[in-house]
Every structure is written in C-alpha cells, then in structure tokens.
Amino acid sequence: MDLSRSALKVFLAKGGNAVVFFAGITVFARELGASQIGVFFLFQTVLGLTTIVADVGVRGALEKRLSEGQRPDTMLATAMALKLLTVSGAIGVLLLARPYLNGYLGGEYTALLVVALVVQEFADLFIQAVRGELRVGETAIIEFAREAVWVTSGLAFVAAGYGVIGLMYGLVLGSATAACWAFAKLETTVGRPAELSAWSLYDYAKYYFLSSVSGKVYQWMDVAIIGLFLTYADVGAYEVAWEVTLLVLLVSKTLSITLFPQMSQWSSEAAIDRIEAVVPNAIGIALFLSIPAFVGIVVLNYEVLAVIFGSEYTIAAGVLVVLMLEKVFQSVNDVLGSTLRGIDRVDLVARAVVVTIAINLVLNVALVLSIGLLGAAIATTSAAIVQTLLNARYLSQNITLQIPYRLIAWCLVSAAAMGLVVVGVRAALPFGGIALLASCIGAGVASYFLFSFVVPSLRREVVRPGIRMLVSMVRPA
Incomplete structure (x- = not known):
C-alpha cells in the first residue's frame, strides 16, 4: 500500500466531507433552529449508540483479518453472517424501547431509526473490508459520496417542507449510496461462512469492540445525557460546537485510517523499527494543526458561533473552547490507538476504554446536572485526556515510543504568537461580521505558518516533509 497516495486520497475526501458537512449543518442550523436541529442530533445519537450493539467489533475484526490475508472470501462471508445476527439483536432492542425512544426523540422516529441502522452498518462493514x-x-x-448525498438530499427535503425528518431521510440515502458503492468495490468474493473464521473474528472483535465503544461514547454519551436533562435547543447548540471542533481531527483521522492496515502488516512482519519511526512523526503532524486550532478558538469562540450559525448558538461558546482542548488530546490518541490496534494489542486499548467510559459516564451525569452544557464538555475532555495518557503508557510498553516534545513546544510558541496576531487584527479592524471573522482566520493561518517556517525544527520535521509528501502524492505513479 502506498501510504502517501492513500493519505492524500483520504485527506482530500475527509476535507471534502468536512466542507460539505459543515456547509450543510450551517444551513440546517439556521433554517431549522436550535431545537429542531437538536432533535436530529438526538436521532444521530441514538443511532450511534445502537451501533455498539449492532457491531460488537465485527467491522474492525474483518479489516484486521483481511489485512493479514487470512482466507478473505470466507472471512467476508462469516463477517456478513455475524453482522446479520448482531443487527437483528439491535433492532430487537430498538423495537422493545420504541415508546420510550419516540418520547425521547419527540416524534415517531423509531421505524426510521431501524432502517438507518441496517443501511449504515452494512455500509461501514463493506468500507472497512x-x-x-x-x-x-x-x-x-465513497465516504465523500455518503456526505454529499446526505447534505444534498437533506437540503432538498428541507426545502420541500419535510423539516427535521428530511435530514433523517437524507442520512439513510447517504448510507445506502456508500453501502452499494463499497460492496461493488470489493475485490474479495463472498465465500461460505466457517466456524473457524468466526472464532478468528471473535478473538479480535472482543477487544476491538471495547476500543470502538470509546469512540461512540465520546461522540454521543454527552449529547444523550444533555437530551435527558436539558432541552432540544441545548442539544442543538452543544452538537454544533462539537461539529466545529471535529474539523481539527481531519489530519489525525486520516493518519489513523491510513496507518492501521500498514501497521498491521509491519507488525505481522516483525518490522517494529518501521512502526517506531512513523509514530513520532504522525504525532507531530497531528499536533502541528490541533494546537493552533485550540488557540484560535480561545480567541474567536463567540464570533465563530454567532457569525456562522446565529446568536442562539452562542450559549455553547465556553463549550467550544473546552471541546477544542479535547480535540488536541484526541488527535494524539487517534495515532496511539491506531498503532496499538495495528500491533494486535487491541486488548490494551480496551483496557483504557473501560476506565475512561466509567469516568465519562459518571462525570457527565454529575456535571450536566450541576453546571449544564459546560459540564458535559468538561466530562468528555477529562475522559479523553485519561485515555490518551493510558494509551501512551501501554504503547510505550510494547515499542519504543518517542514523544516529539521539542516539536510540541515550538508548536505552542508559534500558536501563542499567532493568537496575539489574531487579537491585534480583531481590535484594529473597523468592521465586524463575516468579514472580520474571515480576516482574523486568514491572518491567524498565515502568521502561524510563517512562524512555523522560521523555526528550524518545525521547518525540518513538519513543513518540508509535508511538502515532499504532497509532491509525492500528486506525482504520477
């Protein structure tokens, strides 16, 4: 696998996804208002949490075994059979809880939730295959097409007067597109399920399940608890802030997705030295972008929410800052967790997950009840920090883990200088609104890259390698 070319394709797709998704959320948030968009986010939350039961690690186990070359046709067929069983169980849970779910979501949405679950699970299974x-x-x-279909069809449904249910229809159409496309892309044929393959998948899935639960918990638990104790408008404002911060993870998620199968292959070949060489670089690149994003949001949190989404979303200005700090740690954790899974130590990832889920659940309930929206953000960020530290410790017990401390320090210095520039620009310019926000962001990006290029270690270890990687990515094979 060509890491550079794969990374470029994934990054461009995720960048495109982010642009399309962010544009869609901006329009939907303004058109529907915080309360209605909050209903859609709760629908997504229930869907996301239900996938814990609907997957139980099967998707990740299939990706791992296929990357190892273990009887691919049989593995695929067995994974599909297991997926039918797990999805059926999840559907049973949803139908049993139907009266409560409809009350929680504020409408008769459970049947649509079942359809969305089935289509999404098989789309994700085929993509990971x-x-x-x-x-x-x-x-x-494929990932880009999923987002594009969701946004465009959602816009059409909203324009036609379907309201929030139109976004749900769009979500189903997007996943259906991805499922069909990914299945058509598969080179592995569907063989016959086998008991031995099922046990092989189970051996990995039982640990991957817990590690995947972590992502679901971080993404959805806080929203689920806000939905229980606060209003739909609070859900809408909080989730809009969350979606803004997700833009920062473009690079680390790209690295995580791209590195995992390659790490798995290197691990099976006992090429540990290659893994040890890649991890510090990946951490440095992830932090190179997440640190200045945090500083920028510290300065511009209110303006980002007010100008882009509307004044009713500014109740989440403090939430936005705290969640952006969480993304700094999460960007590192994406690399660490992917590496642990790649070297077949998903059991250690699972161990960290058990601890952090408990922390996240207890803190979310306690802090949401005591201080509201900000409490949910603090709880989620605290759990993310603990998980990152645990995964770093576990990885260092299996390979020589070198944290690029000097690089991180220079990123902090450059980001702080950038923050001062943004403060100065905001104070000096005589206009406001989108023009001021765009000017501040532009000045921040330009100044940060200028400061970074001046620092020798950043120029040598991030900027120049990044340019060389881009050149190699776009050069014809």
Missing part, C-alpha cells in the same frame, strides 16, 4: 484489502485510498470517494 475495502480498507482491509489495503486499499484505504479507494474508500475516500
């Missing part, structure tokens, strides 16, 4: 074939880059356009 393609990644398991070491063709990560080829899934990039």
